[in-house]
Amino acid sequence: MSVEALSELINPDLSIVVAACWVIGMILKGTPQIPNWTIVYIVSFVAIVLAMALLGFTVRVALQGLLCGAVSVYGHQIMKQTREAVRSNAKKGDS
Secondary structure (H helix, E strand, O other): OOHHHHHHHOOHHHHHHHHHHHHHHHHHHOOOOOOHHHHHHHHHHHHHHHHHHHHOOOHHHHHHHHHHHHHHHHHHHHHHHHHHHHHHHHHHHHO
């Protein structure tokens, strides 16, 4: 998906919500009392609330907030999986 297509789905004013959700997700990941499976739900809820606080209480904004949460979780997973793949390949090269 291109950036242009994503900007049609998510209001560019909500990019701060994506960044905030990414940080919140990282903080939650480091909190031992919070199970990993709940993080995506918490981040999604926070994204919806933040989007509605910024742009108003409509169904469209709620969906954009949900997409913001999804993009932040997806982005984190891309970074994590890439980092793990690089480490794994580096270890194979050392053997």
